[in-house]
Amino acid sequence: MKQVDFYLISNHVNQAKFKLAGRLANKLQRLDKRALIVTESSADTAALDSILWSFSDTSFVAHDKLEEAKPLSAVHIGGQNDVTPTVLERQYDVLINVGTTIPLFSHHxxxxxxxVDADDDAKQAARARYKRYQSEGFELKTHTIEL
Structure with missing residues (x-):
């Protein structure tokens, strides 16, 4: 069964959703899993790119932007419009969505x-996504995260 995990950020931290995406990508990378991180805009992609390169004082999350993606990279980032059928052929293990809508290709x-950021607008958008995933038969889980 397909599963969606909602990570609800409980506190207000600058760029929280990108920092949490970095944590998840780092964990997946350590588990030899491939991840596609989808952002809302090119500005969000740039912000996430910067955070992944400076993930911690002692490490970074190796990744590529979709337009520069190398097949061997385990983590790719980009906007929804950057995702092509060729990108989806790379067989990612996890889709990490930091946007406010469900990507059209989520069924892959x-x-x-x-x-989900801690602000009310992000929570409202997440409720709509939750209901849609629920109506499509996904198994849903929620996790509250404090950064």
Whole structure:
């Protein structure tokens, strides 16, 4: 069964959704899993790119932007419009969504991580996504995260 995990950020932290996406991508990378992180805009992609390269004082999350993606990279990032059929052929293990809408290609993934900021607008958008995933028969789980 397909599963969606909603990660609800409980506190207000600058760029929280990108930091949490970095944590998830780092964990997946350590588990030899491939992840596609989808952003809302090119500005969000740039912000996430910067955070992944400076993930911690002692490490970074190796990744590529979709337009520069190398097949061997385990983590790719980009906007929804950057995802092509060729990108989806790479067989990612997890889709990490930091956007406010469900990507049109979400049905290609068995596991989806939805990251939800602490503000009310993000929560409202997440409720709509939750209902849609629920209506499509996904198994849903929620996790409250404090950064």
């Amino acid at each position: 993934f068995a596991r989806i991580a939805e990251i």
